[in-house]
Every structure is written in structure tokens, then in C-alpha cells.
Amino acid sequence: MDEVWILVKCICGNLFGSRKASxxxxxxxxxxxxxxxxxFQSPKSLAEAVAASNLPLQISQEVESRIAAEQSRRAVLGEKTRGGPEAIRSIMRLSTGSDGRLTIKKLSSELEKEGYAEPSAEQVIGQAEMEGILFMADSESWYWL
Ligand SMILES: [Zn+2]
Known part of the structure; x- marks a missing residue:
């Protein structure tokens, strides 16, 4: 069976599945x-796509933005010279919470995740403080300047 199934987006915003032929x-x-x-080549994959499309909008946007963030994270880290200032800077950004604070704990786990033994989180922060990029909020966290 070569029947083709389609996922259709209506002008009203609704997404639904249909046979292409009818x-x-x-x-x-x-x-x-x-x-x-x-x-789609099968009604099953169409059904899955329809179900995914009709996730509550907020959730699907969140999933998408998470995927996009992960992709850009990989792209950024992949393109930049490993261990270079830009690569370190992106790791610092990843270590910054939604409150705008970078914590030393998060930074060291991100460095570890990326496979850095050097520089340590302390060294990265020390350097950033000297460059005037970060200033200390408390003994464990820093704000960006
Ligand atoms: Zn409609």
C-alpha cells in the first residue's frame, strides 16, 4: 500500500490528519x-505527529525551545576552539541560572560535563573577575556585569 497520509494545518490553527487521496x-x-x-507513509506515524502537534501549545513550545537550546549549545561549543575564551564564555553562560547568577557549583559541573579538567571553575571565575565580567554576589555565586 502506497497510501500517503498528511498532517494538515487548518487556517483556524487546528492540526489534523487525513488521507492525501481524500x-x-x-x-x-x-x-x-x-x-x-x-x-507520512503510515497512519501510525501520522497519528503520532497529530498527537505531538496537539500538545498544549506551551508544552510543545517549551520542548521546542529546549531542543533549540540544546542544538545551539552544541553548535556553539563545537565551533569554538576548545578551551578558548569563547568556549569558556559559553560554558559560563550555560552555568547561569534564570536569576542571572552564575554559581560555582553549576560552573564546575558544566566544565566537567564538557570534559574540562583545566581550567577549574575557580580559575574561570577568577579570570572573569579580573576582566570585570563577573562580580561576586555571595561566596558561591556571581553576577554578570
Ligand atoms: Zn479549522
Whole structure:
């Protein structure tokens, strides 16, 4: 069976699945002006895509932004010279919480995750303080300047 299944996005924003050969109208608003987003070779993969598309918007955005963050993280770390100031700077950014503070604990775990034995988190912070990038918030965390 070479039947093709399509994931359709309606003008009303609803996503639904259909056979390509017998495109149906939107089950929510009845419009047939939907646009095909993707094609599938099996109803099963279509069903999965529909289910994923109809995740509550916020959750799917969160998942997407997490994936995007992970991809850019890899790209940044991959492109920059290992151990260079830019690579270290990106690790520092990854170690910064949503409150804008970089903690030494997080920094050392991120350095470890990236496989750095040197420089240590203390050295990175010491250097950044000298450069005037960070200033101490308390004994464990730093703010960016
Ligand atoms: Zn619709």
C-alpha cells in the first residue's frame, strides 16, 4: 500500500490528519483551506505527529525551545576552539541560572560535563573577575556585569 497520509494545518490553527487521496475538511471549523505540513507513509506515524502537534501549545513550545537550546549549545561549543575564551564564555553562560547568577557549583559541573579538567571553575571565575565580567554576589555565586 502506497497510501500517503498528511498532517494538515487548518487556517483556524487546528492540526489534523487525513488521507492525501481524500483530503477532508477541518474537524473543528469545517474549512478545507488547510495546508499540508508533512506527509507520512503510515497512519501510525501520522497519528503520532497529530498527537505531538496537539500538545498544549506551551508544552510543545517549551520542548521546542529546549531542543533549540540544546542544538545551539552544541553548535556553539563545537565551533569554538576548545578551551578558548569563547568556549569558556559559553560554558559560563550555560552555568547561569534564570536569576542571572552564575554559581560555582553549576560552573564546575558544566566544565566537567564538557570534559574540562583545566581550567577549574575557580580559575574561570577568577579570570572573569579580573576582566570585570563577573562580580561576586555571595561566596558561591556571581553576577554578570
Ligand atoms: Zn479549522
Amino acid at each position: 483530503f477532508s475538511s477541518c474537524p473543528r471549523c469545517g474549512s478545507s483551506k488547510g495546508k499540508t505540513q508533512r506527509e
